Amino acid sequence: MNKEVIIIxxxxxxxxxxxxxxxxxxxxxxxxxxxxxxxxxxxxxxLFPTFTSASEVLNPLKDMINELGVDVKLxxxxxxxxxxxxxxxxxxxxxxDAIVICSGFEVFDARLKEEYGYKIYDNVITSVDxxxxxxxxxxxxxxxxxxxxxxxxxxxGSRDEKVCQxxxxxxxxxxxxKQAIELKELYPKSEIFNFYMDxxxxxxxxxxxxxEAQIKxxxxxxxxxxxxxxxxxxxxxxxxxxxxxxxxxxxMTVDLLVLMVGMSAGKSNNSFATTDGINLxxxxxxxxxxxxxxxxxxxxxxxxxxxTVTAPKNIGESITEGVAAAHKVAKFIKL
Amino acid sequence: MSWGYTINRARDIDMDRNxxxxxKLILEKIPSLQGCIACGACVATCSTGALTKYSLRKVHTxxxxxxxxxxxxxxxxxxxxxxxxxxxxxxxxxxxxISLIKRELGxxx
Ligand SMILES: Cc1cc2nc3c(=O)[nH]c(=O)nc-3n(C[C@H](O)[C@H](O)[C@H](O)COP(=O)(O)OP(=O)(O)OC[C@H]3O[C@@H](n4cnc5c(N)ncnc54)[C@H](O)[C@@H]3O)c2cc1C
Ligand code: SF4
Numbered sequence: 001m002n003k004e005v006i007i008i009x010x011x012x013x014x015x016x017x018x019x020x021x022x023x024x025x026x027x028x029x030x031x032x033x034x035x036x037x038x039x040x041x042x043x044x045x046x047l048f049p050t051f052t053s054a055s056e057v058l059n060p061l062k063d064m065i066n067e068l069g070v071d072v073k074l075x076x077x078x079x080x081x082x083x084x085x086x087x088x089x090x091x092x093x094x095x096x097d098a099i100v101i102c103s104g105f106e107v108f109d110a111r112l113k114e115e116y117g118y119k120i121y122d123n124v125i126t127s128v129d130x131x132x133x134x135x136x137x138x139x140x141x142x143x144x145x146x147x148x149x150x151x152x153x154x155x156x157g158s159r160d161e162k163v164c165q166x167x168x169x170x171x172x173x174x175x176x177x178k179q180a181i182e183l184k185e186l187y188p189k190s191e192i193f194n195f196y197m198d199x200x201x202x203x204x205x206x207x208x209x210x211x212e213a214q215i216k217x218x219x220x221x222x223x224x225x226x227x228x229x230x231x232x233x234x235x236x237x238x239x240x241x242x243x244x245x246x247x248x249x250x251x252m253t254v255d256l257l258v259l260m261v262g263m264s265a266g267k268s269n270n271s272f273a274t275t276d277g278i279n280l281x282x283x284x285x286x287x288x289x290x291x292x293x294x295x296x297x298x299x300x301x302x303x304x305x306x307x308t309v310t311a312p313k314n315i316g317e318s319i320t321e322g323v324a325a326a327h328k329v330a331k332f333i334k335l
Numbered sequence: 336m337s338w339g340y341t342i343n344r345a346r347d348i349d350m351d352r353n354x355x356x357x358x359k360l361i362l363e364k365i366p367s368l369q370g371c372i373a374c375g376a377c378v379a380t381c382s383t384g385a386l387t388k389y390s391l392r393k394v395h396t397x398x399x400x401x402x403x404x405x406x407x408x409x410x411x412x413x414x415x416x417x418x419x420x421x422x423x424x425x426x427x428x429x430x431x432x433i434s435l436i437k438r439e440l441g442x443x444x
Binding site: 199211214215218220223243245246248249250251252253 | 346397400
């Protein structure tokens with residue numbers, strides 16, 4: 001069996017796709033631009049909705065990749081895509097019988113929403129910063145022994161035409177609820193306010209987590225989008241929003257403002273879309289051939305997709321698409 | 336001498352100043368109220384709400400922000416028929432909530 005299959009990106013979707021192909025007897029090659037496999041999960045601490053540590057998901061996948069002898073090319077970025085070949089940043093071209101694009105998403109750059117003061121005020125951080133702080137065991141400016149007030153703002157870089165992000169990133173609602181619970185557990189004296197426009201708990205166990213945040217942890221939910229943040233003289237953050245349920249403006253001072261950054265389209269999507277048959281949707285994610293029946297296929301016979309390269313998804317959905325894409329590839333190369 | 340001018344009070348809900356004592360007490364006594372998802376089913380079904388501006392969703396949200404002024408008069412419009420309790424998807428004992436807020440705000444005293 002000497003068919004070549006190239007997988008672009010070694011996040012959970014790419015890893016699962018490689019594993020499924022290898023289990024069917026194909027020897028795929030993963031091309032990963034960073035120096036390790038795992039994608040974004042390397043930066044997450046505990047996962048919603050179960051608080052499983054991210055390494056518990058990643059390690060078994062990595063072990064399978066090793067056991068099955070999947071070829072992995074790290075620190076290699078695909079810069080050009082053809083129906084039967086890819087070109088890397090160093091100029092090498094690799095040919096393949098089929099290609100699976102698993103290049104994932106980018107975290108939204110919160111500096112674009114200047115009104116929230118990210119990278120301007122010290123106590124405005126993003127959900128990604130917070131995951132890193134959880135990994136390190138403490139959160140900046142918060143003290144376990146004294147009460148603190150924390151605001152978590154949903155939909156930063158999602159559902160926002162001003163920054164060309166018309167889509168809902170889906171996972172940030174539940175990630176915001178998860179982080180509120182983690183903050184409350186780490187700082188039991190703190191009061192946490194989640195500012196939201198809608199709470200979208202789409203996955204299994206997510207709604208239950210939301211209710212747990214309300215009932216067990218008394219996390220406060222305020223329906224309103226923060227319009228601006230300003231730093232006070234003592235380095236706290238004053239935020240303004242409308243409490244839409246009451247129909248009046250609301251202001252409050254907090255010790256920390258956490259911005260739930262959404263999922264933006266992958267940086268490589270534009271260059272991939274120069275290939276005929278690869279099309280982008282309005283937010284820049286790659287459109288699959290058919291969102292109902294062909295969600296891992298493209299209009300090019302030899303090119304397939306898996307994971308968040310086509311839309312915001314959670315881990316389970318990304319992994320499932322890895323399996324689905326492997327199946328489609330196997331059929332295409334007439335395994 | 337009146338010149339007809341007044342100073343307008345700021346309209347904001349001042350979370351730095353509002354007294355949350357009663358609000359906290361109410362939530363402690365009926366924690367299921369924390370589970371309200373503001374769906375508005377209670378307001379939609381309310382006979383009083385059909386004829387007046389009375390909104391249980393709004394009243395209890397005001398309580399949760401420490402804004403108590405005028406709420407007792409609002410709640411006195413309620414006939415305690417309990418339809419809201421039937422429709423609440425989060426199973427909140429709305430009649431108990433109404434009675435408790437009224438009691439804590441000084442009614443029945
Ligand atoms: C703040 C936050 C918290 C989250 N927490 C959870 C959670 O708790 N539970 C959950 O189910 N989901 C969670 N998610 C969603 C989860 O991160 C995604 O579902 C998952 O990362 C998708 O995997 P992926 O393989 O599609 O993409 P990615 O993880 O983005 O991996 C893509 C890989 O492709 C590589 N790549 C990109 N371009 C190229 C190129 N041109 N050449 C070579 N390689 C390339 C990247 O370096 C990366 O390693 C969270 C998301 C966010 C934003
Ligand atoms: S998941 Fe929630 S926070 Fe994220 S974009 Fe959608 S509605 Fe906004």
